[in-house]
Amino acid sequence: MSQLSNMTSTGAWTVQFERLFVVPQLYQDFSNYAKKARMTEMLDFLEDYNSCEKISNETKLDATVRSIVEKYIKVNSEKELNFDAHTRDAITEVLKLGKNVTLALLRPVYKIVYRELKEDVFARYIRSTDFQTLCDKLGESFMPEIAINETIAGTLMYQPSDFRSTTITDRDIQFVLKITQDSSDWECIKHSSSNKYRVYLSKTNYAIGGASKLKLFKVVMFLDCSAEEALHTTLDMELDAKRDPQTVSFKDIDYIKNNSDPYSVAVIRRVLKLGPVLDPRYATLLSTVVKDTEKECYILVGVSSTEFDSDIDPKSKLVRSDLIIGASFNRISEKRCRLVFANYVDFKIPFDSNTLFTKVMEKRGKDLYKGTVAAVAMKREKDGFKLDMNGRANTLSDFKEKYLPNSDSIKTWSV
Numbered sequence: 001m002s003q004l005s006n007m008t009s010t011g012a013w014t015v016q017f018e019r020l021f022v023v024p025q026l027y028q029d030f031s032n033y034a035k036k037a038r039m040t041e042m043l044d045f046l047e048d049y050n051s052c053e054k055i056s057n058e059t060k061l062d063a064t065v066r067s068i069v070e071k072y073i074k075v076n077s078e079k080e081l082n083f084d085a086h087t088r089d090a091i092t093e094v095l096k097l098g099k100n101v102t103l104a105l106l107r108p109v110y111k112i113v114y115r116e117l118k119e120d121v122f123a124r125y126i127r128s129t130d131f132q133t134l135c136d137k138l139g140e141s142f143m144p145e146i147a148i149n150e151t152i153a154g155t156l157m158y159q160p161s162d163f164r165s166t167t168i169t170d171r172d173i174q175f176v177l178k179i180t181q182d183s184s185d186w187e188c189i190k191h192s193s194s195n196k197y198r199v200y201l202s203k204t205n206y207a208i209g210g211a212s213k214l215k216l217f218k219v220v221m222f223l224d225c226s227a228e229e230a231l232h233t234t235l236d237m238e239l240d241a242k243r244d245p246q247t248v249s250f251k252d253i254d255y256i257k258n259n260s261d262p263y264s265v266a267v268i269r270r271v272l273k274l275g276p277v278l279d280p281r282y283a284t285l286l287s288t289v290v291k292d293t294e295k296e297c298y299i300l301v302g303v304s305s306t307e308f309d310s311d312i313d314p315k316s317k318l319v320r321s322d323l324i325i326g327a328s329f330n331r332i333s334e335k336r337c338r339l340v341f342a343n344y345v346d347f348k349i350p351f352d353s354n355t356l357f358t359k360v361m362e363k364r365g366k367d368l369y370k371g372t373v374a375a376v377a378m379k380r381e382k383d384g385f386k387l388d389m390n391g392r393a394n395t396l397s398d399f400k401e402k403y404l405p406n407s408d409s410i411k412t413w414s415v
Contacts, residue, residue: 014183015126017118019146021050026146029134033125041079042113042121045072049110052103062100069095073109083112084334112333115296119330119338120222123182124195147184158208158344163322166307167256168263168288176301176326177292179216180340186218190362192369197221199365201358208322208344215357218342219365225376227329227337231289231298233372233379234327237268243375245367246272248280253308263288267308271318283323284308298329341368 020027034040048068055061072081073091087108094105125131135142186200202216223230233239241247247270254267271282283304291298302325312318324344331337 014181015147017122020122023146025134025138025142029130030122030125033128033130034121037121037124039117039121041072041081042117044079045081045113046110046117048072049103049106052106058100058102061102065101065103065105066095068106073106081109081113083109086334087112111296115330115332119332123220126182126184127186127188158322158324160322163304163306165286165303165305168265168286168301168303172301172303172324173290173299175324175344176299176342177328179218179342179344180299180326180328186216189358190365192366195222197365197369199362201361206344208324214344215361216342216344217361217364218340219368221339221341221369221372222332223337223339223372223376224335225337226335227298227331227339229376229379230337230339230372231300231329233376234300234329235289236375236379238382239375239378242378243368243371244272245371246274246364248273253284253311263290267305269308270323272321279317279319281321282312282318283321285323285325296331300325300327300329302326339372 020030031040031043034043045068048071052061052064052068055064069091071077072079073088074080075088091105091109094101185203187203188198188200190199191197198220200218200220202218204216205213206216208214225233234243237250237252240250249269249271251269252266253269256265256267265286265288268285268287269282270285271280273280284306285302286305287300287302289298289300302323304321304323306320309320312320326342328340329337330340
């Protein structure tokens with residue numbers, strides 16, 4: 001068994017991208033990986049950008065920033081970076097003014113490059129054989145240098161009483177943040193040839209409600225739209241059946257805006273069909289949306305609650321499921337985002353076959369990606385991507401109104 005496997009079997013290690021710049025062995029190995037992936041221009045840009053932070057002379061800084069623009073920003077430049085035309089044009093216009101420029105000119109590009117490296121290239125690297133070999137070579141002492149041991153399996157298990165709540169809690173948001181983050185606890189079971197999506201199962205088993213030995217499911221998608229567009233497409237209930245082919249129905253039950261609770265909560269009944277053999281599953285979900293400005297992403301949180309199930313006909317064949325869903329919408333650039341959808345669920349499926357389960361999850365991940373792409377296209381055709389102020393979208397708008405009534409920004413939330 002590899003050294004990395006030994007360590008992940010005792011806890012979930014989350015490798016920190018920020019450690020890349022302070023641990024030489026990690027940086028060198030990642031540089032070699034980036035060369036093979038033909039993505040060295042992004043890493044080179046970060047190096048040049050970081051070197052500018054040490055320049056105090058205004059004239060020298062101006063000249064250095066302009067040379068970086070010539071090298072990375074201009075169209076057909078030596079190491080031209082791929083980002084949106086709006087940002088590129090804005091930089092060009094500032095340079096035309098002929099005034100001394102500062103590092104602030106490059107900040108928008110830095111944020112785009114940093115996210116692309118972290119969310120895409122580095123995420124693939126820590127699951128590669130290159131990284132595995134590095135961990136095996138450097139031994140047990142290396143992982144604590146570059147990662148945090150989350151150990152969430154024993155500390156964030158949900159008991160039956162947790163599903164009698166009538167609100168979303170900080171604990172729910174923390175859990176969703178953890179399961180939507182990258183860590184070495186995830187095993188990729190399927191990826192598209194074009195790298196547009198990847199499907200994962202957790203290596204660690206979890207417990208939810210009265211069930212144990214459950215796997216977390218996650219699908220990572222790279223979409224050609226903004227994070228906001230992906231978010232509001234997901235919040236549009238009319239498109240949910242298109243986005244998720246397992247959805248049979250989606251119904252508004254209640255809407256809660258309690259002054260004693262920091263989160264506005266939508267209560268929604270979701271019915272899923274898992275196949276021709278099994279009876280339909282349902283969950284009454286509490287859901288809300290927050291924005292974590294530290295990680296620069298929106299977070300959709302959904303947790304099932306039995307407190308809103310009084311209208312369910314006991315004679316129906318619907319089977320109740322304990323369910324936690326989470327989605328993070330991460331901005332890569334103005335027209336590109338990374339959507340991470342994760343499930344923690346007790347579907348009460350009466351079979352125990354790892355092979356069959358894996359196949360089912362592979363197909364579900366693929367269907368979710370294809371459905372999301374189709375839903376984004378339909379959202380644009382339907383209303384040109386206007387903010388939907390009905391249904392679950394109110395959890396976001398009311399959150400803004402409650403905390404920042406005079407601002408277009410959204411309340412900061414962080415662990």
